[in-house]
Structures are given as C-alpha cells and as structure tokens.
Amino acid sequence: MYWAGEEMTSIGSVVTGVATLSRSLSDGRRQMVGLMLPSDFIGRPGRKISPFDVVAASDVLLCTFQKRAFDTMIAQSPSLETRLLEMTLDELDSAREWMLLLGRKTAREKIASLLAIIARRDAALLKSKPLDGLRFTLPLTREAMADYLGLTIETVSRQMSALKRDRIIEMEDARRITVPDYGALLDEAGDDADGGLLE
Amino acid sequence: MYWAGEEMTSIGSVVTGVATLSRSLSDGRRQMVGLMLPSDFIGRPGRKISPFDVVAASDVLLCTFQKRAFDTMIAQSPSLETRLLEMTLDELDSAREWMLLLGRKTAREKIASLLAIIARRDAALLKSKPLDGLRFTLPLTREAMADYLGLTIETVSRQMSALKRDRIIEMEDARRITVPDYGALLDEAGDDADGGLLE
C-alpha cells in the first residue's frame, strides 16, 4: 500500500492495522509525520492530493469511500463536518506536540515519550487503570521508531538498552516491553504534563 | 499578550502584526510550533483551552469574538465551518512539513528553509515575480528563529554568517537580507519541492 503525490479518488479510515504518514528529502532522509491507527482518517476532503506518503506498517484493513461520494455526504451533513473539524484540530495539536519533541528533546526523552504514548494507548485499549507493570508489544520496528523520532536506528537501539539498564523498562525481546513504573517513564520523557499525542 | 493553559472566552484572527504559538519543557527549552500572521486564526472552536502559549512577536491587532457567539455563528453557517476546516487542514500540512525540517534537516538547511519561506511570502505580498535580488526584513530575532528551528541562537548566527560567506545571502545588518539567487537558496534548503509553510 503506497500513495505518494498521486491523485486520490478514495478516502477512508483505518479499521485494523497501523499505517504511517511520512515525507522524505531527495537524498532519502525520511521523517514520519503521523501514525494512523484504527478509527483514524486517511485522505483530505476537498483536496485531490496529499503531499505525504501513506505506508502500511502492518496488514491494514481500510474502510473506503469514493471521494466524490464522501464530499457529497459532507455537504449534506453538517454534523459530519463538525466531527471532521474536531478530528483535524486534534491532529493539529498532536502534530504540534510532536514538533516540541523533534525540536527540543534529547534522544532518551524522545524514546521515553514514544514508549509512554504507546503504553498509554495500550492501557486505554484494555481499559486498565493501573498502568504500572503494563506489558505491551511495540507495533513498530526500530527503523520506524527512528523515522518517527528523527533519530538513527543505532541511537534508538542504544537508548532502548540504556532505559533497560536503568530499569525504566524491561525488554523480553526487542518488541515485548514491560513498564514497571509509568510515572518513572514519564519523568524520563521530560514534560510534566504527559504529551497528549495519539489521543 | 500571553495565553497559556488559561480558559479562553474569546477567539479571533490576527489583523496586523505577528504572533507566535509555542510550547516549553519544564526546564525552559522552548519550541515554536506556529507563526500567526494576518488572517490567521487564534483559538479553537469547540474547545475551552489551548495547550500552547500565544505570544505577540510585535504589536498585534486582533479581531475578536466572544467564543460563545462564534460557536453559534458556526452552527448556523455551514460554509463558515467548511472554510474553517480547510484552514485547519492547511495548518496541519504546514505543521507536518515543519516536522520534516525539525527531525531531519541540518542547521544550514533549516536556516535556508526559513529564509526561503519568508522571502517567498514577502515576494507574494509585493506581487513581485522575479524573486531574484529580493530584499526583505526578517520579522524575527535570532532567538525567535532559534526557537522556530530547534536550534540555539549561536548556531543560527553562525549559519547566517556561513550563508553570507558563501554568497547565498547578503546581510546589510542582522535583519536586512538580500537573496541574489532564489534558486540557490532553495538548493541549500534541501528539498526539491520548496516547503509550503506559511502558505
């Protein structure tokens, strides 16, 4: 699955799986600018092209509409448009939060922030309150993490090892993570208010 | 002018001047996440608080509405909401473009990108086509540039000097810039398609 600057005739939302939104420089440096999780929207009402690449990070099931049909639906349903505006505003807040991370956080803080976000989303999914002792599987490769955080895979790997060494996380293997103390992880992330990305 | 996590009872748009949107880490590191220029919107319909700081970078004239009244207007005018959605989607694209800059560009590329954007905006304002030999005044201090680009003021200063030394720009004083060859500046910015921030 891959859309670049091509014309889009459909629009849709993720049902299952993980897709990523990214952009590259001509020499190959890549930055991920969004993670599309179930319920997230792909495509832009009112616009023909997206300036970003959409790539599946796993098998992805989409619920799609013909773009024309969707635009008509919007025109007829103000409440749908209101909802869309809200979702877009939330994404904008998330993007700005991420700008703070990319511009000002250290490698260790970046990793801790990403882990905190994924841990929180997983906890929310399971409706578990405690958060401490939470165990989850990273849905991303080291390369995807690096592209997301503006780092190299080596730095990601090293910082993961450092967090493990410092008992902030436990790693059963590269993907299976346990967070014994969610508060400690948040401290490492560097912002008192835990960044509100991905909801 | 300064709004932080406070409750907002008004909403508005910039008429003249420049305001900035930024966010800080507890230890003072700051990242600018948006530049509000004339016609840009401040505030979030449907939300009480903004998680970012709005700071005037110059004297700013705002056109404000009571938030309640504005929400009512939206509810009554679908076309207003459509326009708002469009503006928000554009801002989201800009934010994502900026994420690429923050995550993957070098200091020199960051500076060149910012200069290219400001040069282009100024040229558009003057409706001048040529772009080469364009002369303009930076609306930002070195500190604001640094906060915008995720750099320190020293690095900003050094890279400005380097671009001057390499004849990419001319500097009459710290703020008065001339771009003899817009294409050359774009090359330094690192992306073939010139990044579409700030329109």
Next chain:
DNA sequence: CGGCAGTTTGACCAACATCAAGTTGGGTGG
C-alpha cells in the same frame, strides 16, 4: 557618555551519526 538588548565569534565539549562487526530469531529447503 554609559547601558543594554541583540548579535557575532571563538574555544571547547557532548550528543548523536556513521561505519563496521557481531548477534538473535524466525523461516525455508534439504
């Protein structure tokens, strides 16, 4: 003539990137 904010420049340093081997683990074919 200070004084001061904004800027520039230099010397040095730390964080992260780069380059280069290894290691791990799951999958495939003999």
Next chain:
DNA sequence: CCACCCAACTTGATGTTGGTCAAACTGCCG
C-alpha cells in the same frame, strides 16, 4: 531435524554537528 539465510537488532570505535560557555561587538536609547 538441522543447516542456512536473512531481516531486525545490538554493540563498539570513531567522526561531525551543533550545543555550551565566554568574550567581544553593534547600534540604539536615555
């Protein structure tokens, strides 16, 4: 079942970019 393979990951040695600390310069305002 084992041998091999390959992608993903880890680790180490070294290099570079940009940050830090410190000092000086500029232009403006009182």
